Amino acid sequence: MTDYARYTTGDPLADTKAPDGPIEQRWDTRRFTAKLVNPANRRKHTVIVVGTGLAGGSAGATLAEQGYHVVQFCYQDSPRRAHSIAAQGGINAAKNYRNDGDSIHRLFYDTVKGGDFRSRESNVHRLAQISVEIIDQCVAQGVPFAREYGGLLDTRSFGGVQVSRTFYARGQTGQQLLLGAYQALSRQIAAGNVELHARTEMLDLLVIDGRARGIVARDLVTGEISAYVADAVVLASGGYGNVFYLSTNAMNSNATAIWRAHRRGAHFANPCFTQIHPTCIPRTGDHQSKLTLMSESLRNDGRIWVPKAKGDTRPAAGIPEEERDYYLERVYPAFGNLVPRDIASRAAKNVCDEGRGVGPGGQGVYLDFADAIARLGRKAVEAKYGNLFEMYERITAEDPYEVPMRIYPAVHYTMGGLWVDYDLQTTIPGLFAIGEANFSDHGANRLGASALMQGLADGYFVLPATVNDYLARHPGNDTPGPEHPAVAAVLAEAKERLHRLVGVGGDRSADSFHREIGELMWEFCGMARNEEGLRKALDRIPQIREEFWRRIKVPGTEGEFNQSLERANRVVDYLELAELMCLDALHRAESCGGHFREESQTPDGEAARRDDDFSYAAAWEFTGTGSAPVLHREDLAFAYVHPTQRSYA
Amino acid sequence: MKLTLRIWRQHDTEAPGGMATYDVDGISPGMSFLEMLDTLNERLTVEGEEPVAFDHDCREGICGACSLVINGEAHGPERTTACQLHMRSFRDGDTIDVEPWRAAAFPVVRDLVVDRAAFDRIIQSGGYVSVPTGSAPEAHATPVPKAAADSAFEHAECIGCGACVAACPNGSAMLFTSAKVNHLGALPQGAPERETRVLDMVAQMDAEGFGGCTLAGECATACPKGIPLTSITAMNREWLRASRKVPRS
Numbered sequence: 019m020t021d022y023a024r025y026t027t028g029d030p031l032a033d034t035k036a037p038d039g040p041i042e043q044r045w046d047t048r049r050f051t052a053k054l055v056n057p058a059n060r061r062k063h064t065v066i067v068v069g070t071g072l073a074g075g076s077a078g079a080t081l082a083e084q085g086y087h088v089v090q091f092c093y094q095d096s097p098r099r100a101h102s103i104a105a106q107g108g109i110n111a112a113k114n115y116r117n118d119g120d121s122i123h124r125l126f127y128d129t130v131k132g133g134d135f136r137s138r139e140s141n142v143h144r145l146a147q148i149s150v151e152i153i154d155q156c157v158a159q160g161v162p163f164a165r166e167y168g169g170l171l172d173t174r175s176f177g178g179v180q181v182s183r184t185f186y187a188r189g190q191t192g193q194q195l196l197l198g199a200y201q202a203l204s205r206q207i208a209a210g211n212v213e214l215h216a217r218t219e220m221l222d223l224l225v226i227d228g229r230a231r232g233i234v235a236r237d238l239v240t241g242e243i244s245a246y247v248a249d250a251v252v253l254a255s256g257g258y259g260n261v262f263y264l265s266t267n268a269m270n271s272n273a274t275a276i277w278r279a280h281r282r283g284a285h286f287a288n289p290c291f292t293q294i295h296p297t298c299i300p301r302t303g304d305h306q307s308k309l310t311l312m313s314e315s316l317r318n319d320g321r322i323w324v325p326k327a328k329g330d331t332r333p334a335a336g337i338p339e340e341e342r343d344y345y346l347e348r349v350y351p352a353f354g355n356l357v358p359r360d361i362a363s364r365a366a367k368n369v370c371d372e373g374r375g376v377g378p379g380g381q382g383v384y385l386d387f388a389d390a391i392a393r394l395g396r397k398a399v400e401a402k403y404g405n406l407f408e409m410y411e412r413i414t415a416e417d418p419y420e421v422p423m424r425i426y427p428a429v430h431y432t433m434g435g436l437w438v439d440y441d442l443q444t445t446i447p448g449l450f451a452i453g454e455a456n457f458s459d460h461g462a463n464r465l466g467a468s469a470l471m472q473g474l475a476d477g478y479f480v481l482p483a484t485v486n487d488y489l490a491r492h493p494g495n496d497t498p499g500p501e502h503p504a505v506a507a508v509l510a511e512a513k514e515r516l517h518r519l520v521g522v523g524g525d526r527s528a529d530s531f532h533r534e535i536g537e538l539m540w541e542f543c544g545m546a547r548n549e550e551g552l553r554k555a556l557d558r559i560p561q562i563r564e565e566f567w568r569r570i571k572v573p574g575t576e577g578e579f580n581q582s583l584e585r586a587n588r589v590v591d592y593l594e595l596a597e598l599m600c601l602d603a604l605h606r607a608e609s610c611g612g613h614f615r616e617e618s619q620t621p622d623g624e625a626a627r628r629d630d631d632f633s634y635a636a637a638w639e640f641t642g643t644g645s646a647p648v649l650h651r652e653d654l655a656f657a658y659v660h661p662t663q664r665s666y667a
Numbered sequence: 668m669k670l671t672l673r674i675w676r677q678h679d680t681e682a683p684g685g686m687a688t689y690d691v692d693g694i695s696p697g698m699s700f701l702e703m704l705d706t707l708n709e710r711l712t713v714e715g716e717e718p719v720a721f722d723h724d725c726r727e728g729i730c731g732a733c734s735l736v737i738n739g740e741a742h743g744p745e746r747t748t749a750c751q752l753h754m755r756s757f758r759d760g761d762t763i764d765v766e767p768w769r770a771a772a773f774p775v776v777r778d779l780v781v782d783r784a785a786f787d788r789i790i791q792s793g794g795y796v797s798v799p800t801g802s803a804p805e806a807h808a809t810p811v812p813k814a815a816a817d818s819a820f821e822h823a824e825c826i827g828c829g830a831c832v833a834a835c836p837n838g839s840a841m842l843f844t845s846a847k848v849n850h851l852g853a854l855p856q857g858a859p860e861r862e863t864r865v866l867d868m869v870a871q872m873d874a875e876g877f878g879g880c881t882l883a884g885e886c887a888t889a890c891p892k893g894i895p896l897t898s899i900t901a902m903n904r905e906w907l908r909a910s911r912k913v914p915r916s
Contacts (some may be wrong), residue, residue, distance in 0.1 A: 080800040095722060096787050098827055099730040115807070151801075158803035160796045160856045169810025187820060190720055194823055201795035208791040218786065224762055239776055268724040302697040307705055308726045409728075415697070477798045486722040527712040530703070573717045579679070580779045581720055582712060 021484070023601060028501060028648040031637050032286070034442035035484075036140035042122075045144045048440065049398075051130070053490035060085035063489050064497070066233055068220045068275050068523055070097030073197035074254030082203075082211035084482060086303075089233055089246055090203070090212055093219040098200045101268040102473060105192025106182035106313050107176060111149040112667070115468025116173060120181040122146045125131025127659050129468060130505060132358075133433070133461020134611035134627060135661040136288070137510065138654060140440055141458045145369060146159055148475040153185055163187050175515050176314070176466040184467045189313060189405055195470055196596045199477070219584065220275045221369035221512040223251065223449065224280045226504045229492070230279075230449035234512045238584060241577040243513050244503045247498055248450045249494040250485055253279060254477065255646035256452035257432035259292065261592045261599065262544070263536025265429035266311045272582075274438050275297050277591040284504060285650060286446040286639035287437035287457035289595070290603035291610045292588045293464055295430035295544050298412055300327055300382040308426040310413060312385075314466055319390035319399065320423065322346050323578040324383050334408040334422050335382055357394065358664075360463055360612050360625070363427035367545045370426075374611050377424045387424035391477035407629030427545060430599060430640050431469060433612065434602075436639040437652070441484035442476060445637070447514055448488060452476035516576040519586045528586035530565050535559070535589070535596050545599050550618040552604040560644055561591045594643055601638075605649065608632045620663075629661055668694040668754060669761040672707065674719055680774050682781075684854035686764070696755035700743065701733065702725060703754055704765075720778040726750040728891065730880040731826030734833070735779055736766040741830035741889040748828065748891045767887040768829050768844060770838035772876045783829050792871035794847040796856050815853045822850035824892040831894075835879030842886040844872045845902035846894045854906060862909035869906055 037047040055063065063086050065185040070092040090349075092100060105249040106433050112125040125666040126144040130137060149617070152169070157163065163185050163386045164172040176184045187194040198242045205214040224232040224245065232247035258273035281288045323344045339584045346365060347354045357365075369375065376382050391399050396419060407418045436444050436451040438458050444451050453473040460468065471655070498505060538558055542551035566589070574580040609618040609625035610632070618626045637650040669692045677684030691707050698706070701723050708718035724732040728751040737743030743752045757763060765779065773781040811819075823846075831842035848865050851857030857864070880899060887896035 034719075035908070083799045088677070094724060094730075096827065098787070098790075099724055099732050101725060101730070103826075104725045104727055104729050112850065124894050151803075154806045155798070157806040157809075158798040158856055160819070160851050160854050162816055162823050162850065162854070165811055165813050165816040166818075167813050169812050169816075170807055173824060187823075190729070193862040194820075194827075196696055197823065202798075202800075204787065204791040205795045205797060216787075269726055270724050302693060305695065305702045305706060307699070307702050310727050338756065344907065412745075412747065413753070413754055415753070482800070525713060527709055529709060529712075555906060571712055571715070573712055573715060579720060579780070582718060595718060 020560065022560070022597060022644055023553070023556055023646070025166055025601060025605065025646045026648050027550070028639060028650045031437065031650040031652040033439045035137065037192045038300050041139060044140055045147055049373045052483055052487035055486055055490045056528045057085050060637070061087055062211065063087065064089060064441045065250045065252060065485060066246060066248040067091070067254060068233065068253045069100065069254035070200070070203065071102035071254060071256060071453060071457060072196055072199055072473030073098035073455070074252070075100065075196065075203045077252055077254060077452060077481045078212055079202035079206050080478050080482045081201060081485065086541050087644050088212045088213070089207070089248060091215045091218050091220060093217065093238065097203055097214065097216065098197060100196060102196045102470070103193045103273050104268065104312065106189045107151070107315070107468055108174065108186035108467040109195065110176070110183050110467045111153045111185055111471065112146055112183060113153060113464070115171065116182045118181045118324060119167050124181065125149060125183065125277050129459070130461070130464060130659040131186065132208060132463055132465040133462050134664070135461065135629070135633070135656060136291070136610055136654065137461030137599070138635070139457055139656060144480065145459050145475050145593070148479045149471050151479060152471065156195060156198050161187065161194050161198045165544070172402070173258060174198060179465070183379040188588060192470060196408035197198055199474070206664065216280070220255070222508050223279045224505055224508055225282045225446055225497050225590070226502065229447045229572045231498055234508050239579050241575070241580065243509065243516070245500050245509050246507065247500065249324055249487055249492065249497060250450065251437065251452045252452060252481060252485070253450045253455050255455050258595060259429045259432050259434065262429040262539050263534065264301065264306060264540070266295065269308060272588040272591070273595050274591045275298065276451065277595050279436060279444065279446070281640050282446065282639070284449055285437040285639050286434070286447045286598060287464070287635050287637045288434035288602065289599045289638070290543065290613050291433035291462050291611065292429060293359065293431040293433060294363040294427045295429045295646050296359055296366060297385065297425045298428035299410065300405060300426035302375055302378060307600060308515040311428070311430065312410060312423070313424060314359070315386060316406060320355065320387050321387040321389055321400070322355050322383055322385055324369045324374040330374070334376070334386070336358050343369070343374070343666060348645060352440055358463070360614070364614055365547050366427055381424045384422035385425045388422070432465055433457065433462060433464055439634065441487065442481055443484065443488065446491070450481060450485065452481050452593050462613055496509065516583060519570060519583060519590070520572045520576050522567065522570045522572070524571045526569045526571055528570060528582060530568065531562065532585070532589045532592065533560055533593055537564070539596055539599070543603050546614045546616055547603045549604060552600050555600045559593065559600065563644070597644070598638055598647065601647070602636055605634065627663065668696065668757070668759045668884065670757065670760070673762065673764045674779070675766045676719070677775050677779055679777060694754055696753065699750055700724065700735070700737065700752040700754065701750050720780050721806045729826060731828035734781060735769050736768065736833055738764050739834040741768070742891055746891060768833035770832045770877070772840070773829060773832065774809055777885070785877070786829065786840070786855050787826050788875060789840065789844055789868055789871050790847065793867035796851060797860060797872055809855050812816065813855060819850050819853040822846045822853070822894060822898060825894055827894055828891065829841050830889045830891060832877065832888035832899070835878065835883040836883055836885065837881060839880045839886070840872050840875070840877040841880040841899045841902070842894055844888060845898040847897050848902045848905055861905070862913045865905045866907050866913060867901065868893055
């Protein structure tokens, strides 16, 4: 066993910010008890926001509207390109416009249950309450949601729920919501309330006298590294799915901001909770750089199958009906092809592991529309899924009207993230984490169309109220100057690290290490995990890290535009984060949501939760690279939704 | 596949640039164009040469980061973004030219990377609805006719990549600007600021140094999202209407 795995247990962690009392009243109570900053004093406060996706964009715009001086960062050339833009399906809201029995309480219930009882009830209930305001706000901004002929908003159904509460803008809901937030942010930039630093990446966090007081960031065009001081720092830098190298995340989405904050004292919660989406286009070869999601909605009409025989390489059309195994319909007759994401993903992995996968490398299963086309006609199928079929054909050069699609699961979202309290504040005072960067609302599994809801709830409505409270309690004019020794020290450390990367002069690219760690994580910390594999990974990761610092090759210098350096710097953090993910997965000897431990399953092979031992959020404290972290447990109490074991058979 | 690439290399905005030739081998037809460039860059890195800089991020055709002129066409021969262009669109032995967006308002940052901040400034000049958080009325208070909603959506699909500017012989940003003007103008929520929006955005577009529009139509042909050319004529009408209503200072 590596030393790293010998973690110790520290004091339990408690969320002290959520008020007591009936859950419906907690957010109102908290907003009332929160202190306010006089409007005239707000412009004296600087708030840094890192990231411009749904959470960061909406937070920056709203804080600036309130009168704060916002300094905002994104690594992209424009805030409009943040990866929220790629979200397809929709956004949930408990409007109950369909009169189909929806309510705030039902959205709350569905989300807690969907998260497999590993989220905090107070936070989730607030999310459900705010969901209705989000739709109002976005419509007023001019977000072109789909509408009915009467001019009212259309909704559709999504996985795991029995009501129609998902608002959408064709298959580009994320894009349209993000442009709404981007435009609101643009208005504040023009008004001089937001100072935007595009193509600028956070390298480290400034913590002075126990409070977050700013960041160190690198101008990606000039290479200049500077310190930016502030009175509060908000991380909205997204998830860490790219630790797997191949994922549906954007190529440059990265974990550096949250990992650097973790190294400075912010606890990292539930890092092993990752979501593997079942319907992605399979990889075609070693050159593969990313994976593309195909909307979950396809499973409404597509039938998933593989050949019954191992190693059957005949084309799909050559395999007779009786030699096909529609395994989801066979194993889960009640839900069939519409089982939840985690179940569908694991089942696909199992049949491929048995040697029955299809396509190059045997890493794929068929999603077949032949029956739907025969039943509904090609036209009807085209009307429903035309754009998706076109996208599939563009990427694979196969016509899904003629041959079945091939799909395979891929890393899509990370439920874990920085631990935050009800105020979305991390364990470092003055450091807040919002959107996918925090761990708060989705437990061990996120429901479809809930990521957009959470990002906007955090950014537009929750954070502005709670940052207010924090700044009201820290009113002093004690903002440290750039000459402060702590600022200079962190700045020097960041420069030293990049200088070291450039100086190794080895023979391997950052990408090659990224692929290596990604493959290791996919194999041992992916869809199914077990103790032996996780221990293997924990042994291997320090070796890769050691090799990295010996063999990394970064052409060019740190004082210029240098994409190789950007990548290498992100890989440094993946090589540490991966270790924590494996340790978290190893310590959580239960299965829940997206975390499947092979040792903890029901006789039918389904995930078996162990509530008596693991009904808590695991928040890890950093103690040094490769050094065993400290576990702080936040016990989860369920007063409103009683935990039950899920069954889909 | 074996290919010859001729790629624009330029160290920074001020430095002179030029085409450099590279041979690449082992390219499979299923690779995306950017994965082909990844292959080249991996080799250059290991050999100690500086890899080719290019913008890219989502690699699924929606973020608008990628910005390559391939064989003289913005985003290359297919009507999609460069990240969704696959090598099967080329033939073994081809010579392929790869250049950055060419436009006065998009200075080259490095190699194939350009600065498109001018687009952000056009949006900042009026491409929004002024609605502070928390002040919105109930979403169903204002029904929007489906046709208006669909028209707004069609224009809102713009991903801000800049292919329209790169394709235009004049380097004009009319299609980009008109897409936003028409998106917000089609909706009742955008009506109160309708006149100032079009006047301010067009003024900013001109100030950024984009060329004038002569309705060449190259923009709409290159647009990976199919923003129609009629978007420009609609904006011209909006601008004339607004100019009559709002006296310009």
